[in-house]
Amino acid sequence: MVPIYIVDAFTDKAFGGNPAAICLLEALSDEGWMQKVAGEMNLSETAFVAPREGGYELRWFTPTEEVDLCGHATLAAAFVLWRTGRLGQSEVAAFWTRSGVLTVALGEAETEMTMDFPSEPPAPAKAPEALIEGLGLIPRYTGRNRMDYVVEVDSEQTVRGLKPDFSQLSLLDGRGVIVTARAEGQAAYDFVSRAFYPKGGVQEDPVTGSAHCALAPYWAKRLHRDELIGYQASARGGFVKVKNTLNRVQLSGQAVLILRGELEEFNQ
Template sequence: MQKLTLYQIDAFTDKVFGGNPAAVCVLDQWLEEEKMQQIAAENNLAETAFVVKTGSDYSIRWFTPTVEVDLCGHATLAAAFVLFSYHHLTVNAITFHSHRSGLLTVEQQGEELTLNFPTDVLEQVEVPETLTQAFGVAPEAAFKGKTDYLLLFASEEDIVALHPDLRVLAGVAARGVIVSAPGKEVDFVSRFFAPQVGVDEDPVTGSAHTTLIPYWSQRLGKQKLTARQLSKRQGELTCEFLGDRVAITGNAVAYLKGEIYV
């Protein structure tokens, strides 16, 4: 039996019970993929991040309770928080390598952490009938990125009022569906639904902002943006469009440090 340290971190928030919780395991070497999936299922959080040191950098993988995913922002933020807080790094930036998403960096500036991720590429599409059926209302426009749909609505109130049929949504051929609108107190608001990968509604989705930032940057004519994800836990993000990259800044706090036996 192997004993591993497990951290649970609330990301994109400055207080516990807010933002998006992620589990983080820093490993000496990779576990079998089946074992990592079992740990993620047992944690039953939106994401569990597994990290292995490779030279001066780190490799990272992310698992929902049901599948491995290509990219996860909040769990990367959580992993960086763990390394900065508990592994006594002498640098203020961490380079992660993902076999699915390439080079990712996280920079620490005081209590804030800034993700540097690749920008998603969007294509405007006709609104799939399945999505209109799932949400019970047609959006103003729809876009398709690498893994997700982005649906645009008129107001923040529209986003709050959405109650999708998750069984219908689970049949959509995508990782998940982002819904977004102009914000009243921030530049834009959003929610993210992904029953396809075992996450009915994600509290705060960093990777979805690789899609949202280029869209809203172009629409609003500004590079720096503020964002809020309108889940029950909510989360606050500061965003910047950098062309083929985006910067996503937020806080993180520790909720739990323990041991698991596998």
């Protein structure tokens, strides 16, 4: 039997934020098996965690493919390790991943966790026709990093009101599209965003930690502050605190355990 958990990340309330499935393995399994499990879970990410010297191996799968970087499932994986006693409260979770070694530390109040991730700032790019058609607008700014397109639009209202054409967005190269705008009024956050990944089997991701690896340096430059709060305005919604350091981004948030169970091993 394989222990499996579902955790809502980047939220302090059940059924908010972004759900991730976390499988705790004795050793990483066959890629085909892990992909089948992720397809069965049908969440934006299923993470597979296995112990190794100095920490844990960590891999992330959408329902259709493996990805290079995922924030909410990393936060959820660390949360499960602390919650199950596999890590002590004062220990830092260290994960070996496709994007290098990522660490997660538990705050003093033991409710908020902080991840240390690579900074992924976008560079200015020309907006492809499929991006314009897919979003139904001409962006104020279009950028690109190694994973995603980053699009700034004219207002928070525009971000919230988007109804993308996912068939067009799926034609784009890269992983997906992040749409963002500066917060309006006296909001409790500095910028708002939504993230779309139809190519990877996820039309809209509820709260995307890795997207904030691009949003954090982008808005730090625009707002002249290194510490900011982002709100991802999906139907579930969630907050991500960000802090920019040299070539790194600290992403902070909370998590809620939703389900714990056991997965039959079948043929791994």
